[in-house]
Amino acid sequence: MPDASRWLRAHLWLVYAFLYLPILVLMGLSFNRGGMPTAWTGFSTAWYGKLIASPQIVSSAVNTLIVAAVSTAIATALGTLLALGVERRRQSNALDALLFAPMIIPDIVLAISLLSFYTLLGFSLGLHSIILSHVVFNIAFVCAIVRTRLKHFDYSVVEASIDLGASEFTTFRRVTLPMIWPGVLAGAMLAFTLSVDEFIIAFFTAGPGESSTTLPMRIYAMIRFGVTPEINAMATIVMLFSFTLVLASQRIGKGVVTGS
Amino acid sequence: MLRGVRDFRRAGRGSNMTPRLRSWLLMLPGIGWLTVFMIVPCLIVFFYSFFERGVYGGIDYIFGFQNFERAGEPVYRTIFLLSARIALEATVIAVLLAYPAAYAISRAPKERQTRYLLLVMLPFWSNYLIRTYAWIVLLNRAGLINRGLAGMGVIDEPLPILYNEFAVVTGLVYNYLPFVILAIYASIQRMDPALREASEDLGASGWTTFRRVTLPMTLPGVAAGAVFVFVLSIGNFITPDLLGGGRLQMVGNLIYDQFLSARDWPFGAALSLILILIMTLLLFAQAMAVNRARGEGRRADA
Amino acid sequence: MTGMRMFAAVAAVATVALSAGTGLAAGKIVISNWDGYMPADMAERFKAATGIDMEVSLHATNEEIMGKVVAGGGKGYDVLFVSSPFAEALHQLGLAAAIDHAQIPNLANLYPEANELEYDPGNTFQVPYAWGTTGLCYRSDLVEGTPDSWASLLSPPDALKGKITMLATDRWLMAAGMLNRGYSVNETDQAKIDEVKADLIAAKKSLLAYDDTTFYSKLVSGEAVLVHAWDGWCNYGIAENDKIKYVIPKEGTDLWVDTMVIPEASENKAEAHAFINFVLGQETGQWVAENIMYKVPNKAAMDGLDAGYLASFPNIAIPPADLLKGEQLRDLGAAQKAYTKAVSEITASQ
Numbered sequence: 001m002p003d004a005s006r007w008l009r010a011h012l013w014l015v016y017a018f019l020y021l022p023i024l025v026l027m028g029l030s031f032n033r034g035g036m037p038t039a040w041t042g043f044s045t046a047w048y049g050k051l052i053a054s055p056q057i058v059s060s061a062v063n064t065l066i067v068a069a070v071s072t073a074i075a076t077a078l079g080t081l082l083a084l085g086v087e088r089r090r091q092s093n094a095l096d097a098l099l100f101a102p103m104i105i106p107d108i109v110l111a112i113s114l115l116s117f118y119t120l121l122g123f124s125l126g127l128h129s130i131i132l133s134h135v136v137f138n139i140a141f142v143c144a145i146v147r148t149r150l151k152h153f154d155y156s157v158v159e160a161s162i163d164l165g166a167s168e169f170t171t172f173r174r175v176t177l178p179m180i181w182p183g184v185l186a187g188a189m190l191a192f193t194l195s196v197d198e199f200i201i202a203f204f205t206a207g208p209g210e211s212s213t214t215l216p217m218r219i220y221a222m223i224r225f226g227v228t229p230e231i232n233a234m235a236t237i238v239m240l241f242s243f244t245l246v247l248a249s250q251r252i253g254k255g256v257v258t259g260s
Numbered sequence: 261m262l263r264g265v266r267d268f269r270r271a272g273r274g275s276n277m278t279p280r281l282r283s284w285l286l287m288l289p290g291i292g293w294l295t296v297f298m299i300v301p302c303l304i305v306f307f308y309s310f311f312e313r314g315v316y317g318g319i320d321y322i323f324g325f326q327n328f329e330r331a332g333e334p335v336y337r338t339i340f341l342l343s344a345r346i347a348l349e350a351t352v353i354a355v356l357l358a359y360p361a362a363y364a365i366s367r368a369p370k371e372r373q374t375r376y377l378l379l380v381m382l383p384f385w386s387n388y389l390i391r392t393y394a395w396i397v398l399l400n401r402a403g404l405i406n407r408g409l410a411g412m413g414v415i416d417e418p419l420p421i422l423y424n425e426f427a428v429v430t431g432l433v434y435n436y437l438p439f440v441i442l443a444i445y446a447s448i449q450r451m452d453p454a455l456r457e458a459s460e461d462l463g464a465s466g467w468t469t470f471r472r473v474t475l476p477m478t479l480p481g482v483a484a485g486a487v488f489v490f491v492l493s494i495g496n497f498i499t500p501d502l503l504g505g506g507r508l509q510m511v512g513n514l515i516y517d518q519f520l521s522a523r524d525w526p527f528g529a530a531l532s533l534i535l536i537l538i539m540t541l542l543l544f545a546q547a548m549a550v551n552r553a554r555g556e557g558r559r560a561d562a
Numbered sequence: 563m564t565g566m567r568m569f570a571a572v573a574a575v576a577t578v579a580l581s582a583g584t585g586l587a588a589g590k591i592v593i594s595n596w597d598g599y600m601p602a603d604m605a606e607r608f609k610a611a612t613g614i615d616m617e618v619s620l621h622a623t624n625e626e627i628m629g630k631v632v633a634g635g636g637k638g639y640d641v642l643f644v645s646s647p648f649a650e651a652l653h654q655l656g657l658a659a660a661i662d663h664a665q666i667p668n669l670a671n672l673y674p675e676a677n678e679l680e681y682d683p684g685n686t687f688q689v690p691y692a693w694g695t696t697g698l699c700y701r702s703d704l705v706e707g708t709p710d711s712w713a714s715l716l717s718p719p720d721a722l723k724g725k726i727t728m729l730a731t732d733r734w735l736m737a738a739g740m741l742n743r744g745y746s747v748n749e750t751d752q753a754k755i756d757e758v759k760a761d762l763i764a765a766k767k768s769l770l771a772y773d774d775t776t777f778y779s780k781l782v783s784g785e786a787v788l789v790h791a792w793d794g795w796c797n798y799g800i801a802e803n804d805k806i807k808y809v810i811p812k813e814g815t816d817l818w819v820d821t822m823v824i825p826e827a828s829e830n831k832a833e834a835h836a837f838i839n840f841v842l843g844q845e846t847g848q849w850v851a852e853n854i855m856y857k858v859p860n861k862a863a864m865d866g867l868d869a870g871y872l873a874s875f876p877n878i879a880i881p882p883a884d885l886l887k888g889e890q891l892r893d894l895g896a897a898q899k900a901y902t903k904a905v906s907e908i909t910a911s912q
């Protein structure tokens with residue numbers, strides 16, 4: 001259907017234009033010589049230089065990526081397994097409610113609850129406490145996405161594999177996982193995105209000090225002087241770095257699935 | 261059906277695990293994590309909703325339901341309704357924009373699909389706050405959009421497109437659109453293209469095939485995406501604050517204010533419980549509607 | 563298998579992250595402050611002067627750090643920078659440690675008025691860091707005459723409608739309304755709160771937005787012409803555009819004070835006191851006044867300021883005696899709930 005294809009593609013490019021419009025603004029402003037976003041005073045890469053020279057900003061960006069990568073890895077694994085387990089059973093309202101809960105609970109509530117909980121247990125705070133907390137909502141999103149992929153899943157292929165002598169694990173790796181892979185990948189990307197940008201839970205469950213400051217925490221605090229080109233430069237760099245990271249992990253991931 | 265007549269002792273089988281056991285083992289780590297790191301901590305805070313705020317912000321252990329009664333006051337009802345309306349608007353617009361986009365990606369050559377998806381997600385690895393400020397630069401009276409439209413002679417007076425509901429909905433749609441695209445894409449993908457081809461071979465037009473075959477089968481993805489947008493929008497407090505100029509109060513701001521400005525954890529917890537209850541009921545209603553729609557779709561092409 | 567290797571890499575990174583996040587060396591303190599509110603090289607200078615390491619955690623608002631300290635007990639922090647009503651609340655909740663004056667000889671640098679502040683006479687649980695007023699910041703070239711009353715903000719002339727912002731934080735938003743009616747900024751009577759709430763709901767119609775952080779850039783760009791502002795923030799606008807002026811309305815203002823508090827849970831109280839002593843030194847105080855354009859209650863520092871600087875930023879030259887005419891914000895106790903509810907009603911009104 002050539003007509004529909006053309007309209008669809010045009011729509012997709014319009015959507016991309018919408019998605020990238022503020023990004024272009026943001027990137028453009030990062031090269032603004034003057035500090036205010038209201039007037040363009042000339043091209044300058046000075047802000048990028050200032051950024052690279054600032055160790056706290058670099059370390060908070062690294063912290064963000066660590067937290068996002070680890071919490072995504074854990075949440076994708078747990079969420080996928082959860083989805084596989086849930087979809088084989090009869091539909092249960094209680095289970096569904098549990099799986100939706102992390103998305104519904106306002107993040108300030110989750111943040112304060114987790115901090116109170118950690119304090120009650122005398123648990124030390126640091127990057128690890130942020131990771132543990134981020135996994136909570138990430139599991140829910142990964143699970144939800146993988147479940148949609150499992151809705152019409154053909155389990156006979158899995159059964160056949162087991163009947164033919166493959167172990168549970170081999171069946172999972174060589175049969176199930178490749179079939180649900182796009183869902184798992186989509187869920188992982190979603191989880192990564194949510195974690196990279198998350199501020200409230202990170203702020204409350206972080207340890208004191210710079211070693212557990214993440215970039216969103218830093219940016220929120222820096223906003224008091226308005227969005228300087230330095231901040232825009234920071235956002236641009238994190239974006240590009242995340243992209244490279246994800247591209248690289250996707251290449252590796254393909255290896256997992258095809259067994260190469 | 262294989263399930264009914266399986267003989268577990270048949271030689272050569274790779275596993276003797278019953279489906280129930282397998283299901284529990286798969287769910288255990290996830291449910292364990294959620295129990296320890298969500299249910300228990302939240303129960304601690306929700307426990308407070310039955311007590312009173314102390315004079316300086318602590319807790320006075322006087323049992324009562326006054327927090328839930330307070331939650332029924334008109335101002336809070338207004339805020340809940342406004343939030344629901346805005347979240348609904350954002351959801352509808354986001355789904356309408358996302359579906360064709362996800363569909364277009366799924367029809368692209370296989371190797372390119374992941375790249376297209378990555379390009380969709382890339383803007384959202386910058387920072388929510390900064391993207392929102394970029395929208396302020398775009399939308400304000402002397403901003404790029406107004407200047408562009410004025411330059412093209414389309415408008416004389418700058419449009420009031422910032423610090424109001426329009427800006428908030430735009431911001432919400434923008435920030436959650438990729439999630440809907442991902443969710444819909446994930447479910448379009450698993451659809452067997454042979455079904456679509458069969459429908460076309462049997463003489464159905466493209467639109468009919470879409471309406472009776474594709475759409476019902478991708479409904480779970482649409483539903484999941486819609487849920488994401490709605491749920492994330494309702495609890496959002498940054499967008500109404502910045503793009504709304506603080507002129508709109510949504511449930512996210514309200515609950516945030518209770519915990520942080522008022523230091524009234526009991527009332528904040530009560531409001532959250534009510535919100536969670538309402539959202540859970542809505543989600544169940546939505547799940548039932550989706551199941552019914554899919555059931556009809558299946559019957560139609562049986 | 564490449565997947566396994568990736569997993570191992572992730573696990574290794576995670577272990578490094580875990581070990582990096584826990585445990586601080588002895589003789590080290592953690593400060594929580596607003597960004598840019600202290601000299602950037604504070605850590606080096608403090609270490610050079612006392613040999614103690616310091617790390618800075620940032621918080622964007624008082625409310626956030628309060629939430630974190632109330633939920634977490636303040637563990638891990640050694641000095642907190644919070645505004646005075648919050649310091650008072652921390653004290654009432656038992657979360658603030660007693661200040662040992664013997665360890666802070668530089669307290670002598672403070673103005674005598676700064677030792678007798680209403681919310682903590684004698685500075686027993688906090689030490690003032692910066693103080694100032696709240697008033698009107700406006701473009702003298704775009705506004706006719708001089709706005710000299712809170713009414714100019716709340717019931718502006720038609721020419722200014724849609725180009726006004728007010729502070730979003732509940733205490734200051736309500737204070738504008740309270741002062742306009744001649745009430746106390748710490749008013750707890752519900753009837754009066756309701757009157758002010760009605761005024762502010764009416765005032766909302768003329769507003770562009772509620773803005774706590776970017777109001778001065780709106781003035782610079784001309785998007786707004788009259789804003790509700792803290793005096794130090796107005797100076798950021800004045801620095802960009804000298805047509806911007808600051809005025810204290812005739813009905814009066816509040817005296818806000820940003821303070822330093824040592825959490826009771828701090829394990830390095832001696833070092834924390836050393837830090838406060840260092841901050842109260844003449845040099846640091848002068849840096850604060852010159853670089854973030856705020857007034858400090860540090861007499862030694864203020865005396866060292868250049869006359870020309872004071873002429874460009876007149877509100878820095880306001881003498882303490884005048885400052886004390888402003889009412890000090892106190893913690894409202896149980897009435898805080900009523901203020902939050904009033905603000906919810908104001909922002910929810912259409």
